[in-house]
Amino acid sequence: MAITIIVAKSNNGIIGKDGDLPWRLPEDLKRFKRLTTGNIVVMGRKTYDSIGRPLPNRKNIVISRNTSLKIEGVEVEHDLIDVLKRNQEENVYVIGGGQIYVEALPFSEKLEVTEVDVELVGDTSFPEIDSSQWKEIFREKRVDLESNLTYSFVSLERIA
Ligand SMILES: NC(=O)c1ccc[n+]([C@@H]2O[C@H](COP(=O)([O-])OP(=O)(O)OC[C@H]3O[C@@H](n4cnc5c(N)ncnc54)[C@H](OP(=O)(O)O)[C@@H]3O)[C@@H](O)[C@H]2O)c1
Numbered sequence: 001m002a003i004t005i006i007v008a009k010s011n012n013g014i015i016g017k018d019g020d021l022p023w024r025l026p027e028d029l030k031r032f033k034r035l036t037t038g039n040i041v042v043m044g045r046k047t048y049d050s051i052g053r054p055l056p057n058r059k060n061i062v063i064s065r066n067t068s069l070k071i072e073g074v075e076v077e078h079d080l081i082d083v084l085k086r087n088q089e090e091n092v093y094v095i096g097g098g099q100i101y102v103e104a105l106p107f108s109e110k111l112e113v114t115e116v117d118v119e120l121v122g123d124t125s126f127p128e129i130d131s132s133q134w135k136e137i138f139r140e141k142r143v144d145l146e147s148n149l150t151y152s153f154v155s156l157e158r159i160a
Contacts, residue, residue, distance in 0.1 A: 003084055003107055005094045006032060008114035008151075009126045016097055016124030019050050025144050028114045031153060032095075035112060039091040042083060044100040048074070063100060080104060098124040105129070111156040118149055135159050 008028055009015050016022065037057050045064040054060040054073035061075045061083055069076050077083045080100060084092060084107050093112075094104040105127055111134065138155035 001089050001091055002109045003088075003092045003094065003104065004035075004110040004112055005101060005104060005108045006035060006112040007096060007101060007126050008116055010116050010118050010120045010122070012119050013125040013128070014120040014122035015101075015126050016050075017120070017122040019046065021050075022120050022122050023116060023118075023147060023149060025114070025116070025147070025149065025151060027142060027144065028151065028153075031112075031114070036093045036095065039093055040087055041093050041095050042080070042100070042104070043095045044097050045069070047095065047097040047100070050097075081107065098126065102127045109158045111154075113154045113156065114151055115154055116149060116151045129156075133159055 007015060008021070008025065010022070014022060036055070040059045040061060041055055042061045042063065045062055048062045059075070060073065061077055062071060063077055063080045063083070065078060067078060080103050084104065094100060094108065134156040136154060136156050138153070140153045141150065142152065143150050
């Protein structure tokens, strides 16, 4: 059981633009679905808005400061760290966005990163990771024929 951050980021750390993803990579979305299904997904309210519906077959937890926010099919919570501590016995996937990644990174044991081989302008970034604290355990290179983007699925584990 672990807290895992799952993210797709460009070479310069960009993860979002205008409230959406800066690319369309169907194989990445399939991997996201395969890894997260059956588990808990935790996301910021803005990421929830960009998805627009609860992700099926997963417990959806949305983090917001708005104490009157109610969303059908979703557990709205106000304290990310409390959520992570309460669900230590489960597989929790932190699925973004930028604000939530910053807060969750110190508590995460695994990173599932899709490194998209492009430099982009965007408005949301993934925080710098300290590579001395993480060990790469898996890497697989892919090409998206539609967009001609190359990208790699990379798994990292925190060094104990
Ligand atoms: N490439 C990827 O893998 C990926 C993944 C996910 C998202 N994204 C992109 O990232 C962007 C969204 O990221 P973002 O950084 O703008 O927003 P976000 O992290 O998704 O959500 C921010 C919201 O979360 C709530 N929040 C944050 N910290 C909190 C705290 N300490 N306590 C309580 N609530 C807290 C607040 O909601 P309230 O305003 O309701 O209080 C805040 O406005 C979009 O462009 C999205 O497409 C990319």
